[in-house]
Amino acid sequence: MAQTPAARIAVNGVSHDYKGDPRRSLLDFLRRDFGLTGTKKGCDHGQCGACTVMVNGRRINSCLTLAVMHDGDEVTTIEGLGMPDSLSALQKAFVSHDGFQCGYCTPGQICSAAAMIEEIREGWPSFVSVDVAGHARLDDEEIRERMSGNLCRCGAYANILAAIKEVMESGATS
Amino acid sequence: MKDSYDNPDERNLLDHTRQGVIGQPLDRPDGPLKVSGQAPYAAEYDRPDCAEGVLVGATISKGRVRAINRDAVLGMPGVLAVFSAPEMLRRAAQGGAGEAPMQDVRQVEFPLQPVALVVAETFEQATHAAKALKIDYDDQTGKAVLMPSPDKAEPAKDPVESGDLDAALKDAAHVVDVTYTTPGHASAAMEPHAAIAEWDGDRLTLHGSLQMVKYNVKELADSVDIPPENVRIVSAYVGGGFGSKLGISHEAVAAAVASRQLGRPVRVVMTRQQVFQAVMRRSETVQHIRLGADADGRLSALGHEAFVSNLPEESFSEPVLQATEFLYGGENRRLALNISRINRLTAGSVRAPGEAVGMPALEAAMDELAVALHLDPVELRKRNVPDEVPGQGKPYSSRKLVEALDAGARAFGWDRRMPLPCQRREGEWWIGMGMASAARVNILAKAEARVTLRADGTVLVETDQTDIGTGSYAILGQIAAEMLGQPIDRTTVHLGDSLFPQGAGSGGSWAASSTGSAVFRACEEIRAELARGLNCAPDDLQLRDGMVWVEGGEPRPVTDLMDGDIARVGRIEPGELMEKVKQATYGAFFCEVAVNAFTGETRVRRMTGAFGFGRVLNAKTARSQCLGGMVWGIGMALTEELQFDDRDGHLTNHDLAEYHVPVHRDIPEMEVLLIEERDAAASPLQAKGVGELGICGAAGAVANAIYNACGVRLRDFPMTPDKLLAELPDPFAGPT
Ligand code: FES
Ligand code: FES
Numbered sequence: 001m002a003q004t005p006a007a008r009i010a011v012n013g014v015s016h017d018y019k020g021d022p023r024r025s026l027l028d029f030l031r032r033d034f035g036l037t038g039t040k041k042g043c044d045h046g047q048c049g050a051c052t053v054m055v056n057g058r059r060i061n062s063c064l065t066l067a068v069m070h071d072g073d074e075v076t077t078i079e080g081l082g083m084p085d086s087l088s089a090l091q092k093a094f095v096s097h098d099g100f101q102c103g104y105c106t107p108g109q110i111c112s113a114a115a116m117i118e119e120i121r122e123g124w125p126s127f128v129s130v131d132v133a134g135h136a137r138l139d140d141e142e143i144r145e146r147m148s149g150n151l152c153r154c155g156a157y158a159n160i161l162a163a164i165k166e167v168m169e170s171g172a173t174s
Numbered sequence: 175m176k177d178s179y180d181n182p183d184e185r186n187l188l189d190h191t192r193q194g195v196i197g198q199p200l201d202r203p204d205g206p207l208k209v210s211g212q213a214p215y216a217a218e219y220d221r222p223d224c225a226e227g228v229l230v231g232a233t234i235s236k237g238r239v240r241a242i243n244r245d246a247v248l249g250m251p252g253v254l255a256v257f258s259a260p261e262m263l264r265r266a267a268q269g270g271a272g273e274a275p276m277q278d279v280r281q282v283e284f285p286l287q288p289v290a291l292v293v294a295e296t297f298e299q300a301t302h303a304a305k306a307l308k309i310d311y312d313d314q315t316g317k318a319v320l321m322p323s324p325d326k327a328e329p330a331k332d333p334v335e336s337g338d339l340d341a342a343l344k345d346a347a348h349v350v351d352v353t354y355t356t357p358g359h360a361s362a363a364m365e366p367h368a369a370i371a372e373w374d375g376d377r378l379t380l381h382g383s384l385q386m387v388k389y390n391v392k393e394l395a396d397s398v399d400i401p402p403e404n405v406r407i408v409s410a411y412v413g414g415g416f417g418s419k420l421g422i423s424h425e426a427v428a429a430a431v432a433s434r435q436l437g438r439p440v441r442v443v444m445t446r447q448q449v450f451q452a453v454m455r456r457s458e459t460v461q462h463i464r465l466g467a468d469a470d471g472r473l474s475a476l477g478h479e480a481f482v483s484n485l486p487e488e489s490f491s492e493p494v495l496q497a498t499e500f501l502y503g504g505e506n507r508r509l510a511l512n513i514s515r516i517n518r519l520t521a522g523s524v525r526a527p528g529e530a531v532g533m534p535a536l537e538a539a540m541d542e543l544a545v546a547l548h549l550d551p552v553e554l555r556k557r558n559v560p561d562e563v564p565g566q567g568k569p570y571s572s573r574k575l576v577e578a579l580d581a582g583a584r585a586f587g588w589d590r591r592m593p594l595p596c597q598r599r600e601g602e603w604w605i606g607m608g609m610a611s612a613a614r615v616n617i618l619a620k621a622e623a624r625v626t627l628r629a630d631g632t633v634l635v636e637t638d639q640t641d642i643g644t645g646s647y648a649i650l651g652q653i654a655a656e657m658l659g660q661p662i663d664r665t666t667v668h669l670g671d672s673l674f675p676q677g678a679g680s681g682g683s684w685a686a687s688s689t690g691s692a693v694f695r696a697c698e699e700i701r702a703e704l705a706r707g708l709n710c711a712p713d714d715l716q717l718r719d720g721m722v723w724v725e726g727g728e729p730r731p732v733t734d735l736m737d738g739d740i741a742r743v744g745r746i747e748p749g750e751l752m753e754k755v756k757q758a759t760y761g762a763f764f765c766e767v768a769v770n771a772f773t774g775e776t777r778v779r780r781m782t783g784a785f786g787f788g789r790v791l792n793a794k795t796a797r798s799q800c801l802g803g804m805v806w807g808i809g810m811a812l813t814e815e816l817q818f819d820d821r822d823g824h825l826t827n828h829d830l831a832e833y834h835v836p837v838h839r840d841i842p843e844m845e846v847l848l849i850e851e852r853d854a855a856a857s858p859l860q861a862k863g864v865g866e867l868g869i870c871g872a873a874g875a876v877a878n879a880i881y882n883a884c885g886v887r888l889r890d891f892p893m894t895p896d897k898l899l900a901e902l903p904d905p906f907a908g909p910t
Binding site: 023040081091143159 | 201202204205206207208209210211212213214215217218220296297298299302361362363364365366411412413414415416443445446642643644645794795797798799801802803804805806829830831835836837838839841843844
């Protein structure tokens with residue numbers, strides 16, 4: 001094998017030198033090397049969104065990218081958004097609106113929603129935006145469309161929507 | 175107290191207790207762990223020196239493994255071993271099996287059946303080696319049955335026959351004679367099947383993703399030939415099950431076999447594709463439905479004959495007719511379930527086996543009858559609510575069908591529905607409304623739970639009952655807190671460990687009422703103990719916020735009556751009431767759809783469900799169960815379908831990109847009405863099950879709304895644009 005590539009990856013503010021199998025996905029790096037199992041593996045193929053994390057503030061499917069590709073990147077996972085005794089507004093809203101059942105898609109939903117709220121604030125358009133010039137509406141269809149990469153087989157969608165809306169409308173940082 | 179539940183408990187004790195938490199929409203206690211990703215699922219336990227296993231699927235559809243060319247992969251970096259042991263499973267266990275399912279993985283019965291396990295130091299190494307592994311087969315694919323063959327079905331077992339169906343149909347004023355088909359479905363729980371096995375001498379511990387621990391212990395023990403006492407299973411958090419994790423499957427035994435041999439923990443997680451290909455499917459169905467009614471719409475004839483499939487020797491057949499048996503009248507009837515054999519992965523329980531597919535077809539046929547009669551579909555259902563179970567003379571326990579129909583219709587605005595199709599057009603879209611009844615059998619299952627009122631007044635509930643997203647952590651704590659008069663935050667619930675007393679397991683919607691009743695009974699014994707201290711009858715005991723008193727007396731701390739912990743195990747078993755009284759849950763679905771006049775795309779615009787399932791134990795989690803079921807209904811109606819290649823029988827849409835479960839954008843505004851009900855025949859909680867009711871008929875409401883929108887009556891689920899497009903009216907013609 002060629003020389004093992006290395007990467008320095010900051011996860012929730014903690015730096016980690018990855019030197020290992022170049023085939024390792026960012027997802028498996030988080031779950032195995034870093035022990036951050038809050039990020040879930042639902043399909044390993046970019047089809048479900050359970051593995052959503054933020055890389056430099058943008059949401060991505062961490063199963064679709066290799067750890068070694070993230071030299072110098074800052075990764076935020078669900079653990080970085082809040083832990084049981086320090087839940088973020090969005091995490092609290094998911095609890096109070098019952099925005100989950102089994103909980104397996106949930107960290108991905110929350111990371112995705114946190115990044116999506118920022119995307120809307122920055123005026124990014126989506127497939128359902130009528131105006132693509134930076135004036136995204138904050139309506140249900142926009143949220144549903146933008147969250148459609150995060151599947152929930154338990155079918156908690158209506159409650160997830162309610163949780164996200166509550167946080168968006170309160171203006172709290174997610 | 176006898177364990178079996180033979181006489182209805184009409185004390186309605188939970189209506190008289192003082193704590194006031196029962197039924198409340200409390201947040202789940204497991205919520206903070208789940209929203210921060212800290213609830214550990216099976217694959218996430220950190221076991222030192224854990225090796226990683228990856229399963230390998232057969233490339234033939236039928237035959238036998240002749241040779242596994244291990245040597246080539248054993249030389250690859252990190253590879254530790256390749257297993258294809260006789261103990262390893264070729265089929266997953268059916269729910270409640272309690273013994274090893276079909277073993278010997280070298281015998282291949284369906285395409286991509288697991289035949290080997292490659293174990294390596296890392297997941298990447300194991301995956302690479304699994305891909306490289308070459309296997310020689312004695313290929314008998316030519317002899318496989320690749321597509322269902324209803325014409326070769328086995329004769330129906332115990333068909334229901336009464337009166338003279340043919341004669342009644344001949345005499346009926348209105349007849350509907352139609353055939354509906356539904357495709358196979360996948361559970362597609364978001365957490366793939368996973369297990370970590372480790373041995374300590376001859377004792378096996380398995381962290382698994384499993385729904386029914388007490389049965390899973392026996393299945394695993396039998397598979398690896400050790401006594402059940404030597405097996406411990408931990409399944410504290412389960413990332414969805416929907417039937418697919420009722421019994422053990424390939425990964426559990428493969429991990430156990432490998433770990434035993436290697437002397438270290440082994441983790442096996444199935445890939446998403448393997449879960450689709452190998453674990454469990456819902457059978458496709460062909461349903462011939464015949465309805466005969468008089469001029470007023472009263473059913474005199476009801477025929478429902480269904481064809482399903484499964485592997486040879488599997489005892490399970492999708493119980494399509496389960497609700498048809500008791501939902502509506504029609505004294506002349508024939509209900510028959512026919513099964514044919516096929517080389518396809520095991521057919522087993524997928525959320526609401528039976529009603530999930532039987533009800534939509536029946537409810538669509540009922541809609542056709544309403545059209546023939548020019549009668550409102552809600553009214554047609556109300557005219558056919560029988561007084562006793564047809565042909566059995568059995569009474570019903572509490573039944574809220576009519577209430578649900580009325581309340582749902584009102585909340586939805588059913589009176590705004592156009593009676594005829596093609597009346598409402600908004601731009602490119604035909605708009606229509608449809609409805610369906612909901613019905614699902616109710617089952618009480620044997621269960622045990624231990625409740626401890628600790629010396630400090632806190633409460634602990636322990637049972638091997640699982641919480642697969644259903645809310646067991648919430649409701650079991652609420653029952654105990656209510657019964658023992660403690661605030662909910664002083665109540666702790668530990669689940670999913672075989673070291674605890676044996677709960678009912680999560681399946682058949684029975685967990686809440688069954689294991690909940692075991693918790694209730696354990697609390698009753700603790701209350702009896704406390705009552706002795708106060709010299710009163712247990713039911714006169716008043717308990718709230720840690721204080722105890724009898725009416726008129728002075729409250730004092732309950733801990734004053736205690737010398738130490740009081741721990742009791744409560745037990746319940748189904749008794750005579752299960753036989754004597756027909757118990758079921760009921761409801762109604764209403765939905766509005768838009769069908770694109772040009773493309774045939776259907777969008778559900780809003781949906782209302784009204785459900786009666788006995789006492790509501792937690793209004794928040796119960797509502798979520800109903801919502802989830804309705805989401806499944808929309809998936810079944812519009813997108814979900816397992817597709818098999820007729821050349822070699824393999825599943826072509828084996829992942830979440832190809833098998834389309836509903837996404838956020840598919841799910842509109844939804845409303846759930848929980849109908850107040852107490853069903854004392856069902857359980858001492860007066861509660862029934864709710865985990866599956868929300869799917870039982872939902873797809874029928876969507877199908878009926880499609881007809882009402884555009885006049886197209888499809889009888890083949892899912893109702894995809896291609897099928898609609900072929901029959902849509904002229905898009906330029908506008909409303910009629
Ligand atoms: S695990 Fe990455 S998208 Fe499913
Ligand atoms: S909560 Fe179970 S998949 Fe979303």
